[in-house]
Amino acid sequence: MNPSAPQLTGSIRATEILNQLAEELAFVVPEQDTGLLPVNRFIMDLEELATQESPMEVSSGLQVARNWLDHILDGTGKFTTEAIHHFNEWHTWMSQALTSWDKKTPMPSWPEKWSKPTPSSTLQPKSNTSFASLSTGDEKSIILNLKDDAELLREFHGESLELLQNIEQGLIVLESNPSDAGTINSIFRAFHTFKGGAGFLHLGAMQDLAHDLESLLDAARRTELKITSGVIDLILSGADALTSFTRQIGSQIQGAGAGQPIIVPTRDLIQRLKATLRGETPNPSASPSPSHTAQTIKHAPIIIEDMAMEVMPSAKTIAAPFKQASSLPSPAAIPTNPAETSGGFVKLDTWKLDTLVDLVGELVIAQSMVVQNPEVQSLTSRKLARSLRQLSRTTAELQRNAMSLRMVPIRAAFQKMSRLVRDLAAKQQKEVQLILEGEETDLDRNIVEKLSDPLVHMIRNSVDHGLETAADRLAAGKPSLGTVRLTASHQRGGICIRIQDDGRGLNPERILAKARERGLIGPDEKRTESEIFNIIFMPGFSTAEKVTDVSGRGVGMDVVRRNIENLRGKIEIQSILGQGTTFTIILPLTLAIIDGLMVGIGEERYIIPTLSVRESFRPRPGMVTTIQERGEVVSVRGHQTPVLRMGPYLGRPMRAKKPEDGILVVVESGEACRALLVDELIGKQEVVIKSLGQTFQNQHLLAGAAVLGDGSVGLIFDVDTLVKFSDKGSLATSKPSSVSV
Amino acid sequence: MNTVPLSRTQSSSASKYVTFTLGQESYGLPVLHVREIIRICPITPVPNMPPHVRGVINLRGTVIAVLDLRAKFSMAPVPPGERACIIVLQLGVASTRPTLIGIIVDAVEEVVQLGNSEIEPCPDFGGSTASQYILGVATVRGGVKTLLEIEKIFAEEGAISWQLLERLPPVQETHRN
Numbered sequence A: 001m002n003p004s005a006p007q008l009t010g011s012i013r014a015t016e017i018l019n020q021l022a023e024e025l026a027f028v029v030p031e032q033d034t035g036l037l038p039v040n041r042f043i044m045d046l047e048e049l050a051t052q053e054s055p056m057e058v059s060s061g062l063q064v065a066r067n068w069l070d071h072i073l074d075g076t077g078k079f080t081t082e083a084i085h086h087f088n089e090w091h092t093w094m095s096q097a098l099t100s101w102d103k104k105t106p107m108p109s110w111p112e113k114w115s116k117p118t119p120s121s122t123l124q125p126k127s128n129t130s131f132a133s134l135s136t137g138d139e140k141s142i143i144l145n146l147k148d149d150a151e152l153l154r155e156f157h158g159e160s161l162e163l164l165q166n167i168e169q170g171l172i173v174l175e176s177n178p179s180d181a182g183t184i185n186s187i188f189r190a191f192h193t194f195k196g197g198a199g200f201l202h203l204g205a206m207q208d209l210a211h212d213l214e215s216l217l218d219a220a221r222r223t224e225l226k227i228t229s230g231v232i233d234l235i236l237s238g239a240d241a242l243t244s245f246t247r248q249i250g251s252q253i254q255g256a257g258a259g260q261p262i263i264v265p266t267r268d269l270i271q272r273l274k275a276t277l278r279g280e281t282p283n284p285s286a287s288p289s290p291s292h293t294a295q296t297i298k299h300a301p302i303i304i305e306d307m308a309m310e311v312m313p314s315a316k317t318i319a320a321p322f323k324q325a326s327s328l329p330s331p332a333a334i335p336t337n338p339a340e341t342s343g344g345f346v347k348l349d350t351w352k353l354d355t356l357v358d359l360v361g362e363l364v365i366a367q368s369m370v371v372q373n374p375e376v377q378s379l380t381s382r383k384l385a386r387s388l389r390q391l392s393r394t395t396a397e398l399q400r401n402a403m404s405l406r407m408v409p410i411r412a413a414f415q416k417m418s419r420l421v422r423d424l425a426a427k428q429q430k431e432v433q434l435i436l437e438g439e440e441t442d443l444d445r446n447i448v449e450k451l452s453d454p455l456v457h458m459i460r461n462s463v464d465h466g467l468e469t470a471a472d473r474l475a476a477g478k479p480s481l482g483t484v485r486l487t488a489s490h491q492r493g494g495i496c497i498r499i500q501d502d503g504r505g506l507n508p509e510r511i512l513a514k515a516r517e518r519g520l521i522g523p524d525e526k527r528t529e530s531e532i533f534n535i536i537f538m539p540g541f542s543t544a545e546k547v548t549d550v551s552g553r554g555v556g557m558d559v560v561r562r563n564i565e566n567l568r569g570k571i572e573i574q575s576i577l578g579q580g581t582t583f584t585i586i587l588p589l590t591l592a593i594i595d596g597l598m599v600g601i602g603e604e605r606y607i608i609p610t611l612s613v614r615e616s617f618r619p620r621p622g623m624v625t626t627i628q629e630r631g632e633v634v635s636v637r638g639h640q641t642p643v644l645r646m647g648p649y650l651g652r653p654m655r656a657k658k659p660e661d662g663i664l665v666v667v668e669s670g671e672a673c674r675a676l677l678v679d680e681l682i683g684k685q686e687v688v689i690k691s692l693g694q695t696f697q698n699q700h701l702l703a704g705a706a707v708l709g710d711g712s713v714g715l716i717f718d719v720d721t722l723v724k725f726s727d728k729g730s731l732a733t734s735k736p737s738s739v740s741v
Numbered sequence B: 001m002n003t004v005p006l007s008r009t010q011s012s013s014a015s016k017y018v019t020f021t022l023g024q025e026s027y028g029l030p031v032l033h034v035r036e037i038i039r040i041c042p043i044t045p046v047p048n049m050p051p052h053v054r055g056v057i058n059l060r061g062t063v064i065a066v067l068d069l070r071a072k073f074s075m076a077p078v079p080p081g082e083r084a085c086i087i088v089l090q091l092g093v094a095s096t097r098p099t100l101i102g103i104i105v106d107a108v109e110e111v112v113q114l115g116n117s118e119i120e121p122c123p124d125f126g127g128s129t130a131s132q133y134i135l136g137v138a139t140v141r142g143g144v145k146t147l148l149e150i151e152k153i154f155a156e157e158g159a160i161s162w163q164l165l166e167r168l169p170p171v172q173e174t175h176r177n
Helices: A006-026 A036-050 A056-074 A081-103 A128-136 A146-176 A181-200 A204-221 A229-253 A267-277 A290-299 A303-311 A315-327 A350-372 A374-378 A382-405 A411-428 A445-466 A470-475 A508-517 A529-537 A557-566 A646-650 A719-724 A728-734 B150-155 B162-167 B169-176
Strands: A407-409 A432-437 A442-444 A482-491 A494-501 A570-576 A580-588 A593-601 A604-609 A613-617 A624-627 A631-636 A639-645 A663-669 A672-678 A680-688 A702-707 A713-717 B014-022 B025-030 B034-039 B053-059 B062-068 B085-091 B099-105 B107-115 B134-140 B143-148
Touching (some): A006 A081, A146 A229, A181 A204, A229 A267, A350 A374, A407 A445, A411 A482, A593 A672, A604 A680, A646 A672, B014 B085, B025 B107, B085 B107, B085 B150, B107 B134
């Protein structure tokens, strides 16, 4: 948060979060827990913002939502239709309130039916249902889905160990300074993040425990609970239980005892946590009733003690009551060597990475300026030459490494989708298979991260709206198993992500009718088919008949488009009624590197992506022939390939007046080829693609620009455009330049 | 075009402007938008762009577009003189990554402080001049400075980020065409 303008950033940040919240609310389903945790997280984020100088109304409004949410969280853990309705109303009110805050206009009136903001009035029902069910049942066990969730579990495992370590360190601080708000907050957030991850992976027992620990810290955060050494001990034993869970997940990932249920006692801990929350004094050794203790011992494995040895001094006090249990056999495999589980990863701030990459870029430029300096080149010292070569090699290697730091395979984003499809299909009783292709496609990790949200929306959309039920599919003569295909590939100098379903397709007439009904377009306006499809990206448009559908409240697709556009990408729709819909997302390679062939045209240098270059040669006189005295062709390996003189095509001067004075570079895009006539080949170079910025967003001829060795800028051709639109007329008509905006 | 939106400057009583010349004329830009001023350097031309888009330059690792204000205002082209500069402007919201864009000017003059009372609305030329880009006119030591509204100039280039466009609803409409 920027301290210089807390209020401004406060309201803007809050509005952002509220928008994200709206997305989540849109997908909430009655009697399901879908979206509960994200909603909780966003409200928590809002609460954090609201502690700074926000108007009273905003804080009170948040309190209302918090009470409802707590009610759900402590109760059934599922949304009711009524609750969803409340939340939607609340969202509308809150956005008005935030606008008023931003613009300093009067706040919207407080809705009558909401309770007046008294902190504890509705907070009361720490409903006993979960408590009761817990005290009767046996300890919950967790069975991991190692096959489908391996990647996610590995991620969760690594992240969680780190979080738990932070928690332990935080608790040490708290022990000496129990009122340190910053530390309480950070521990709270760590538990919260943990809970989110556990919830996502359906690790029920862990999630429950983390939830109660979080509530405890939340109470401490609101100064409703005093942090005593008893409380710290309690939190520590909770953290230890979570750590032992996590360790076991780690050992199962590595193959030890895979598939076995993991049992760690949480029931007793949860009861003590709830008791503490109710204001009873926690007493680690006395509070559990004798029967509980017995049960605890039955399950309490060596882990607890094992943990205590390496955790911290204060942990020993909790471990003490369990010491006697250490000789009992443990129900699940226990990691013997904790060092094995620590992954070889380092987390760092992205800006550090960015700075490093930028600096390396500058270094490479400086290096080549030294090497290419005429005075240096005139020196004949062999020793210097050798040193310079060594320098070049090292910088090149450094650059390659620095560049690759930011690139990650898209796999992580894709695998979350298989999870999503599985859940959605089960929920809607549809038969759906998800096919993933091109998971190894590398792209900027920033893009991968930001891609996850829009992908979730679109996959939900495809499964919900796109695919029919099995019965409908059979009736339409299709196999009952619906297919959603998610592919990623490098294309058109960018990254292309395709979401393809074989469902019912978009119905242009229905979309048009709906858009007219909503007043989004005038009654007499004519639209082409692709324009009609694009209507679904308009804010407030939705064709779903029922609002209670998984998607269908009109907050989905416009957000998707916004997200993609923020990544400077674009999204296209192809759809055939009855046969399916394909969404194509094209993202630029803002930070990707390409191998480029540098060519000279006139006085300027351009870069052609090497991937698209098939060959290059200097034509002999007579090799290039004309057809109808206009179109020039050259025979390349038996194929007549059209020649494109780059100078005239670009409207720039060119030295080669005859083909034999220049070089022909044969490029291909799909099946089609062109031979580009350029003045000279300068060399092959790996370059960082930099975006040309919004000024040139309609300049389809270029995929981007690169900073060259001497610090000047080289333009990178988009070969697909060159091949497809080499006729200038078609380029002008189909690709409007930016002046016409 | 007599009614000039002065809302952006009205909040503070005085604002600073960087003034520069194009031929014999003097112009001003809000200093808050000026990121830096660099000497003119080789510009890589971008094909198939309107004449006022001169090309791109490398500003310490960032590729930025360079526009020719003379061409934008349909003034006669002249080869860059000795004092020619590129003013690098920062568009968009500061909290997000701002869009940088360079404009070529004949010479940079000075930074002046102008109160609201010193800024007059642009005189009506009957539509013949590109007065939609003009925020107002100020007289400084007997010379006339035309103050430019840069958002309007660059909104046409698509050079303004979405965040900013959302606060300028009329522009957004023209942008989407």
